[in-house]
Amino acid sequence: MTEWMGTIAMRHNRAGYYIHEGINSIFTHGFMSFASICIIVACLLIMGSFTLLALNVDDIINTMESENVILAFVDDSLSETEARALETQIEAIPNVANAEFVTRDQSWESFVESYQNNTLFEGLDSSVLRHRFVVYIDDIGQMEETQNAIREVPGIGGVNAHLEISDGFVRLRNVVTAVSLVLVAILFIISLFIMSNTVKLTTFERKDEIAIMKMVGATSGFIRWPFVVEGLILGLVGSLLAFILQWGVYELVINRFIGNSGIAFLTFMPFGAVAVPLLIAFLVVGMGVGVIGSLIAIKNYLKV
Amino acid sequence: MVQFKDVFKTYENGTKALKGVSFQIDDGEFVFLVGPSGSGKTTIIKLITGEIAPTDGSVNVNGYDLGSIKFSKMPFMRRTLGVVFQDFRLIEDRNVYENVAFAMRVIGASNKEIRRRVPYVLELVGLDTRTKRKPQELSGGEQQRVAIARALVNNPKLIIADEPTGNLDPARSLEIMMLLEKINELGTTVLVVTHEKELVNSFSKRVIAIDGGRIISDGMDGYYSYET
Numbered sequence: 001m002t003e004w005m006g007t008i009a010m011r012h013n014r015a016g017y018y019i020h021e022g023i024n025s026i027f028t029h030g031f032m033s034f035a036s037i038c039i040i041v042a043c044l045l046i047m048g049s050f051t052l053l054a055l056n057v058d059d060i061i062n063t064m065e066s067e068n069v070i071l072a073f074v075d076d077s078l079s080e081t082e083a084r085a086l087e088t089q090i091e092a093i094p095n096v097a098n099a100e101f102v103t104r105d106q107s108w109e110s111f112v113e114s115y116q117n118n119t120l121f122e123g124l125d126s127s128v129l130r131h132r133f134v135v136y137i138d139d140i141g142q143m144e145e146t147q148n149a150i151r152e153v154p155g156i157g158g159v160n161a162h163l164e165i166s167d168g169f170v171r172l173r174n175v176v177t178a179v180s181l182v183l184v185a186i187l188f189i190i191s192l193f194i195m196s197n198t199v200k201l202t203t204f205e206r207k208d209e210i211a212i213m214k215m216v217g218a219t220s221g222f223i224r225w226p227f228v229v230e231g232l233i234l235g236l237v238g239s240l241l242a243f244i245l246q247w248g249v250y251e252l253v254i255n256r257f258i259g260n261s262g263i264a265f266l267t268f269m270p271f272g273a274v275a276v277p278l279l280i281a282f283l284v285v286g287m288g289v290g291v292i293g294s295l296i297a298i299k300n301y302l303k304v
Numbered sequence: 305m306v307q308f309k310d311v312f313k314t315y316e317n318g319t320k321a322l323k324g325v326s327f328q329i330d331d332g333e334f335v336f337l338v339g340p341s342g343s344g345k346t347t348i349i350k351l352i353t354g355e356i357a358p359t360d361g362s363v364n365v366n367g368y369d370l371g372s373i374k375f376s377k378m379p380f381m382r383r384t385l386g387v388v389f390q391d392f393r394l395i396e397d398r399n400v401y402e403n404v405a406f407a408m409r410v411i412g413a414s415n416k417e418i419r420r421r422v423p424y425v426l427e428l429v430g431l432d433t434r435t436k437r438k439p440q441e442l443s444g445g446e447q448q449r450v451a452i453a454r455a456l457v458n459n460p461k462l463i464i465a466d467e468p469t470g471n472l473d474p475a476r477s478l479e480i481m482m483l484l485e486k487i488n489e490l491g492t493t494v495l496v497v498t499h500e501k502e503l504v505n506s507f508s509k510r511v512i513a514i515d516g517g518r519i520i521s522d523g524m525d526g527y528y529s530y531e532t
Binding site for chain 2: 014017028208209211212213214215216217218219220222223
């Protein structure tokens with residue numbers, strides 16, 4: 001018998017053992033595994049929905065930002081050539097993406113076009129209007145500062161911007177982003193808590209087995225790994241299911257409900273545009289919750 | 305080898321379980337540790353298996369100083385031990401062979417080693433024809449034999465049997481004790497914790513008697529007269 005002393009080495013393919021035990025445990029504790037997957041799917045769906053909402057709000061605001069411009073009116077005393085020369089100065093202002101010069105004649109044509117057959121314009125001509133710049137900006141949040149800077153340019157007689165609209169956009173984006181971040185963080189912690197408790201029930205059923213493993217000299221790592229594999233697989237399955245469901249729910253909401261509602265004029269992101277990063281995020285969060293939940297659950301049993 | 309030097313153990317609730325215990329068990333010995341309930345027997349077992357640490361004094365088991373051993377080294381110390389419990393502690397959903405093989409698998413033995421070693425040990429304990437049975441299909445004596453096979457399979461230096469016959473009738477108890485004696489004759493040190501006077505007295509072995517956390521006798525005459 002002494003020939004065996006020291007011969008039982010760590011030569012076994014342990015990865016195979018861990019995977020076998022992890023998968024075996026999933027099926028042995030089928031109901032708990034099902035419960036764990038459901039929890040991961042539910043939490044990821046809620047997290048994903050809020051993330052998609054935040055991304056869409058951001059996208060819509062970005063689109064509106066590009067349409068939300070500052071009108072800078074040129075002083076009447078300047079000729080058209082002098083007015084055009086202001087373009088360089090305006091574009092040099094921080095946050096100005098570009099400035100588009102519009103003559104008073106072009107403005108008049110556009111004005112009249114939008115109010116066709118209106119007798120109010122009879123007897124008037126373009127001289128009542130001023131040359132202007134349509135200024136596009138990078139960040140809608142700095143609209144007021146940019147407006148003030150344009151007003152300071154010599155030759156600019158007045159500036160017009162819809163600050164209340166830009167403020168509204170910025171506030172909406174900030175609120176949606178903050179709410180989404182907080183919700184995602186809370187849901188992550190909740191799912192971690194539920195997941196670890198679910199795995200705890202599984203480990204409780206196996207506490208005698210773990211005690212035997214400790215008694216015969218298994219290392220903590222050896223005991224822990226099958227649980228990690230189990231959590232990883234449950235997380236992977238949960239993530240993939242959640243992704244497929246999220247896809248279905250998103251398409252349903254965008255096409256069926258919003259498409260027939262009063263906000264149908266808004267353009268929503270196609271799912272394909274966010275599919276890959278969302279899948280990666282789901283996999284990372286799902287498998288992370290699975291693994292961390294398992295580690296938390298088994299921690300107490302390894303202290304001896 | 306097991307060596308206790310002036311060991312004290314006080315639990316967190318203030319219970320003084322051991323009050324200066326010293327003894328030594330050399331390699332190859334067969335020793336009975338006897339004493340009434342609450343005398344400190346279980347505390348000694350827990351100290352040897354590393355479940356608890358001594359409050360004072362030193363405990364040395366198979367070359368490991370358990371007062372200063374690192375947590376990461378504890379599994380390797382435990383591989384030098386085989387533990388048998390009164391309630392067998394077998395895994396119910398695994399058959400006899402798997403229960404024994406499990407002990408090898410969790411310390412990283414290869415399948416080849418397991419296939420070689422497990423049948424040998426099951427034959428040694430007389431269970432080579434019951435390998436496919438689940439624990440609940442076996443008698444108490446057979447279940448204890450599985451537990452002994454599991455304790456033996458990793459070829460430990462020391463087997464600790466904690467009340468191994470507590471759930472068995474006298475005939476089965478004697479069989480188990482004879483099996484442990486046979487294992488001892490093959491070179492493994494055996495420490496049997498019990499309070500069964502007749503059983504102890506029917507073997508001519510060293511008997512350490514403990515009561516109130518102190519050793520009250522330690523003799524080679526194999527006689528246990530203490531009233532439990």
